[in-house]
Amino acid sequence: MIAGLVFILAILFPFIPLILGSISTGWRFGEILPSNYSIDGYEYVLKNRSTWIGMGYNLLIAYTVAIINLFLAIPAAKFLFRKKSRFKGIYMIILFAPLIVPSLSSVLGIHHSMIIYGLTDNLLGVILVNIIPSFPYVLLSLYGSFKGFPKGLEESALIDGVSKIQMYRYIILPILLPGILIGSTISILISLSEYVLTFLIGGGEIITLPILMFPYLSSGDKIIGAVYAILFIFFNVVGILLFELGIKLVLKKMTKI
Numbered sequence: 001m002i003a004g005l006v007f008i009l010a011i012l013f014p015f016i017p018l019i020l021g022s023i024s025t026g027w028r029f030g031e032i033l034p035s036n037y038s039i040d041g042y043e044y045v046l047k048n049r050s051t052w053i054g055m056g057y058n059l060l061i062a063y064t065v066a067i068i069n070l071f072l073a074i075p076a077a078k079f080l081f082r083k084k085s086r087f088k089g090i091y092m093i094i095l096f097a098p099l100i101v102p103s104l105s106s107v108l109g110i111h112h113s114m115i116i117y118g119l120t121d122n123l124l125g126v127i128l129v130n131i132i133p134s135f136p137y138v139l140l141s142l143y144g145s146f147k148g149f150p151k152g153l154e155e156s157a158l159i160d161g162v163s164k165i166q167m168y169r170y171i172i173l174p175i176l177l178p179g180i181l182i183g184s185t186i187s188i189l190i191s192l193s194e195y196v197l198t199f200l201i202g203g204g205e206i207i208t209l210p211i212l213m214f215p216y217l218s219s220g221d222k223i224i225g226a227v228y229a230i231l232f233i234f235f236n237v238v239g240i241l242l243f244e245l246g247i248k249l250v251l252k253k254m255t256k257i
Contacts, residue, residue: 015233022226041227051231054207059239061123061198061208062191065130066184066243069138072131073183074176077142081149096136103133107197114201121203129201134190138183145179169254177251184247185240192236209235 022041024034045051080092098106107129111120119125149172157167173180195210204211213228 015230018226018229021222022230024223041223044224045227045231050207050212051209051228054209054212055235057123057206058192058208058235061127061130061206062188062239063243064127065134065191066138066187068127068131069135069187070180070184072135073138073142074172076139077146077179078172080139080143081146095139098132099136099140104196104200106132107200111200120201121205123206125201126198126206129197130191130194133194133197134187137186137190141183141186142176142179145176149175173251173254177248180247180251181244184243188240188243189236192232192239 020034023037023039025036025038025040076095080088080095083091085091114120114125114129119128153171154167157171158164162171192208193210194208195214198206198208199211202211209228209232213225213232216222216225216228
């Protein structure tokens with residue numbers, strides 16, 4: 001009981017100064033608690049039209065990237081699991097390279113090409129560039145799910161007359177559900193938190209919550225920065241829960257016989 005309480009307090013403790021900082025009007029050095037309180041910071045942030053635009057772009061980018069990653073990672077993970085080749089190690093190095101090579105280095109390398117093809121300062125370019133750092137995590141989680149796949153299950157299903165579409169729908173997807181949820185959660189977290197790549201490719205035209213939040217934190221306006229940080233945490237949790245709920249409902253409907 002005591003250990004559980006200590007654990008909860010240890011998790012919540014870092015948020016206490018953040019919450020107090022978001023409602024204080026003057027928290028001087030040496031004071032244990034702020035001397036004055038105000039919700040002006042929350043009023044400013046919530047009445048700011050850019051906040052809602054940023055939240056909309058954040059969700060659109062994160063959800064789109066997660067869905068694209070799933071469509072790419074499921075066949076890729078299956079290929080890596082089934083492939084028996086001496087080149088399998090090379091395939092894995094190529095696919096998991098973004099885990100080793102900093103994503104910023106990769107994007108700087110293709111930035112010029114993205115400018116040529118008109119993929120900068122627009123939503124499509126931001127979505128594509130967010131796939132780079134998030135895809136390997138989705139692939140890794142699904143590859144782990146495939147490693148727990150029962151041997152001979154697909155062959156048995158095909159012998160029984162099940163089509164490949166039915167096999168994916170009723171056999172593969174339900175077994176992969178844990179990996180899908182874990183991979184999509186990590187993908188959404190990465191996309192929602194991405195600042196440098198979104199700013200570099202979006203050119204300030206595509207606004208997200210991190211892009212709105214960081215200038216306030218760096219300029220010294222800690223109150224507005226703290227409000228954005230709290231909103232960002234709450235937004236991430238809700239965004240992930242909604243996506244996972246949607247995935248479960250879609251898969252439940254798809255796999256219903």
